[in-house]
Amino acid sequence: MSKQLRSLEIEEIKKLIPQRFPFLMIDRVLEASPEKVVAIKNVTANEPFFPGHFPDQKIMPGVLLIEAMAQAGIILYRQKFPNDKLLFLVSVKARFYAPVIPGDQIRIKVVPIKLMSKMGMEKAELFVGDKKVAECELSFGSQDAKT
Amino acid sequence: MPDKMQEEILDIVSMVVEKEKKQIPLDAHLIQEVGADSMMALEILAALEKKYRIVIPEEKLKEMTTVNRIIAMAKAARKK
Numbered sequence: 524m525s526k527q528l529r530s531l532e533i534e535e536i537k538k539l540i541p542q543r544f545p546f547l548m549i550d551r552v553l554e555a556s557p558e559k560v561v562a563i564k565n566v567t568a569n570e571p572f573f574p575g576h577f578p579d580q581k582i583m584p585g586v587l588l589i590e591a592m593a594q595a596g597i598i599l600y601r602q603k604f605p606n607d608k609l610l611f612l613v614s615v616k617a618r619f620y621a622p623v624i625p626g627d628q629i630r631i632k633v634v635p636i637k638l639m640s641k642m643g644m645e646k647a648e649l650f651v652g653d654k655k656v657a658e659c660e661l662s663f664g665s666q667d668a669k670t
Numbered sequence: 671m672p673d674k675m676q677e678e679i680l681d682i683v684s685m686v687v688e689k690e691k692k693q694i695p696l697d698a699h700l701i702q703e704v705g706a707d708s709m710m711a712l713e714i715l716a717a718l719e720k721k722y723r724i725v726i727p728e729e730k731l732k733e734m735t736t737v738n739r740i741i742a743m744a745k746a747a748r749k750k
């Protein structure tokens with residue numbers, strides 16, 4: 524079942540990731556399989572972080588772009604390991620190419636580098652239209668991964 | 671070429687654990703003596719898979735305790 528590509532709407536997404544308002548950074552999943560997840564987030568002028576970042580120029584914070592990629596990463600992990608372990612971010616290597624502003628629809632593509640039951644590494648890319656605006660390599664582990 | 675592989679693997683371990691190569695004896699326990707952790711072991715494993723185009727199963731992670739054991743494991747995986 525999990526081998527098939529399937530799309531997920533918000534209530535199904537909330538079953539897979541624990542984050543909630545104002546920290547739920549995925550609106551819809553277009554494709555989900557153990558090999559790849561493609562998800563979208565629509566960025567609106569009403570986002571709660573815009574009043575402070577920045578008062579005169581709305582730019583979505585880079586750390587929240589990483590958060591969006593990490594949340595898509597949780598969905599990817601759960602395609603292979605359908606458990607409800609809380610996952611902790613361990614390391615991030617990221618690069619940003621262009622700012623994300625209100626009106627942008629960001630498309631997040633995540634693929635596994637290595638996924639294991641208690642930890643994993645993934646590669647994520649973030650696009651607005653055809654333009655790549657950010658990418659990162661992230662690793663994460665569950666609390667019981669520590670030796 | 672065994673020596674080349676030893677050098678390459680030591681380079682990977684040194685980069686991941688952020689220690690100089692001379693601080694990593696080949697038989698030292700990476701977690702107990704060198705200061706690595708299980709997430710670093712995963713990074714080493716992923717780097718080996720990419721470099722040598724091998725697949726290392728999850729169970730092998732526990733066996734990656736010293737550089738020598740990692741080298742032996744990578745060589746064995748390469749022959750398959």
